[in-house]
Amino acid sequence: MTCASLSKHYAVIGNPIEHSRSPFIHELFAQQTGQALRYDKIKAPLDDFPGVVAAFFAEGGCGLNVTVPFKEAAFVLAQAHLSARATLAGAVNTLWMEQGQLHGCNTDGLGLLHDLERLGHAPANKKILLVGAGGAARGVVFPLLDGGCAQLHIVNRTAQRAHQLHQHVISHMPPLASRLSAGGLADAAGSWDIVINATSSSLGQTPPDLPAGLYGPQALAYDMVYGQQPTPFMQQAEKQGAHDTADGLGMLVGQAAASFAIWHGVTPNVEPVLHALRQHLRSA
Numbered sequence: 001m002t003c004a005s006l007s008k009h010y011a012v013i014g015n016p017i018e019h020s021r022s023p024f025i026h027e028l029f030a031q032q033t034g035q036a037l038r039y040d041k042i043k044a045p046l047d048d049f050p051g052v053v054a055a056f057f058a059e060g061g062c063g064l065n066v067t068v069p070f071k072e073a074a075f076v077l078a079q080a081h082l083s084a085r086a087t088l089a090g091a092v093n094t095l096w097m098e099q100g101q102l103h104g105c106n107t108d109g110l111g112l113l114h115d116l117e118r119l120g121h122a123p124a125n126k127k128i129l130l131v132g133a134g135g136a137a138r139g140v141v142f143p144l145l146d147g148g149c150a151q152l153h154i155v156n157r158t159a160q161r162a163h164q165l166h167q168h169v170i171s172h173m174p175p176l177a178s179r180l181s182a183g184g185l186a187d188a189a190g191s192w193d194i195v196i197n198a199t200s201s202s203l204g205q206t207p208p209d210l211p212a213g214l215y216g217p218q219a220l221a222y223d224m225v226y227g228q229q230p231t232p233f234m235q236q237a238e239k240q241g242a243h244d245t246a247d248g249l250g251m252l253v254g255q256a257a258a259s260f261a262i263w264h265g266v267t268p269n270v271e272p273v274l275h276a277l278r279q280h281l282r283s284a
């Protein structure tokens with residue numbers, strides 16, 4: 001999709017938005033690929049997300065990244081033109097206008113897939129434990145299955161939400177049922193190749209209450225949250241014998257790269273931008 005507007009204007013929209021790294025990432029991608037663009041942060045009022053989106057595009061804006069708490073609202077706004085990934089995630093993080101129509105995609109799952117590949121833990125044929133059943137988990141279930149994992153087990157503190165997510169996915173894609181299961185945190189027991197924390201527990205400084213002994217040989221513990229230090233989940237996993245641990249900074253840059261590719265038709269190189277962002281985070 002190429003934008004006809006002369007001043008190519010993009011932004012990330014959320015509330016709060018002050019700490020968003022998206023302008024930093026997109027400006028580096030633009031330098032790397034020779035695109036001229038402007039990328040801002042927009043704080044939308046909680047009660048007028050649709051109005052702010054409409055005004056942005058009416059003024060010639062080319063594309064928006066959408067973050068907390070508006071991804072479900074963006075899904076509703078773009079419901080006439082959603083990608084399959086957005087439909088299955090029930091959420092949109094990338095908006096653009098094509099022939100006067102608002103289009104939406106969800107690139108979070110692609111960001112995770114690319115990061116797992118970068119880390120040498122591509123999901124194909126792996127046994128994966130996904131912890132959490134909120135919006136963050138929902139966005140990555142289909143991409144992980146699509147990435148060819150052998151088994152995906154969703155566990156959540158409130159087991160019922162894990163079962164609901166399981167039902168949602170298999171009702172849309174019945175053939176996936178044989179590789180997907182769900183339960184409570186206590187049902188996490190097993191020997192997993194990859195354990196992904198998609199809960200918001202790290203924000204509260206406590207890891208999810210998972211049983212010990214989850215990590216198979218060579219296993220990766222991946223936290224979708226990131227920070228200056230290893231997250232509580234990563235620290236817990238290291239103590240419990242995970243071979244590798246990673247936070248979600250690479251997923252953040254990966255989802256941005258996938259949005260950039262939709263908007264500009266060119267896929268940027270994630271690695272140098274991830275490196276620069278890590279340095280920036282450490283010195284903050």
Ligand code: ATR
Nearest residue numbers: 132133134135136137157158161199200201208209
């Ligand atoms: P998000 O969009 O970030 O996923 P959410 O929809 O509010 O946010 O979901 C938060 C997720 O983190 C849920 O899976 C939640 O578990 P519950 O459904 O039982 O609430 C999970 N979560 C939050 N804090 C947690 C904690 N301390 N331990 C385990 N799970 C936690």
